[in-house]
Amino acid sequence: xxxxxxxxxxxxxxxxxxxxxxxxxxxxxxxxxxxxxxxxxxxxxxxxxxxxxxxxxxxxxxxxxxxxxxxxxxxxxxxxxxxxxxxxxxxxxxxxxxxxxxxxxxxxxxxxxxxxxxxxxxxxxxxxxxxxxxxxxxxxxxxxxxxxxxxxxxxxxxxxxxxxxxxxxxxxxxxxxxxxxxxxxxxxxxxxxxxxxxxxx
Numbered sequence: 001x002x003x004x005x006x007x008x009x010x011x012x013x014x015x016x017x018x019x020x021x022x023x024x025x026x027x028x029x030x031x032x033x034x035x036x037x038x039x040x041x042x043x044x045x046x047x048x049x050x051x052x053x054x055x056x057x058x059x060x061x062x063x064x065x066x067x068x069x070x071x072x073x074x075x076x077x078x079x080x081x082x083x084x085x086x087x088x089x090x091x092x093x094x095x096x097x098x099x100x101x102x103x104x105x106x107x108x109x110x111x112x113x114x115x116x117x118x119x120x121x122x123x124x125x126x127x128x129x130x131x132x133x134x135x136x137x138x139x140x141x142x143x144x145x146x147x148x149x150x151x152x153x154x155x156x157x158x159x160x161x162x163x164x165x166x167x168x169x170x171x172x173x174x175x176x177x178x179x180x181x182x183x184x185x186x187x188x189x190x191x192x193x194x195x196x197x198x199x200x201x
Contacts, residue, residue: 008085008173012092016170022105024164054148
């Protein structure tokens with residue numbers, strides 16, 4: 001099984017990293033999950049945490065979670081983000097002031113006005129930063145956050161289920177291949193089976 005680690009360069013002159021987060025319509029195969037629709041997209045399910053304040057919360061990225069991809073020849077492989085890479089991604093995202101760069105359905109021409117990241121945590125048990133109550137435990141290095149949605153039209157689409165997931169997008173490099181333990185491979189197979197069942201395949 002081919003596994004690639006995705007990486008970025010922290011240099012501000014380099015284009016790699018996450019530059020936008022999208023609100024999307026199609027959460028997939030787990031309660032908190034990640035999948036690439038295209039090379040630059042990762043989707044994650046969120047929860048409406050506060051209707052009155054219009055806050056949605058969830059994981060933007062999950063560390064070490066293998067993500068199924070398809071190469072140009074139709075062969076499946078997997079990619080992962082390590083905690084150190086997610087740390088770099090978050091640092092660069094915040095340093096660049098991208099917390100209000102939110103779009104709809106990965107359309108860079110459909111920027112969501114008055115939608116912005118208000119909370120950002122990198123899960124780190126050694127520092128006492130744990131998954132917030134009501135959110136499942138994830139590996140150290142995972143990126144959790146909240147957005148405030150003051151745009152009336154976008155909030156209506158959150159409430160009616162049009163948007164129910166986060167999806168980061170950006171440029172990522174690829175490190176060398178590596179092997180996964182058999183237990184992780186079996187988990188991947190289980191996830192794929194559930195995904196196909198949900199798709200009716």
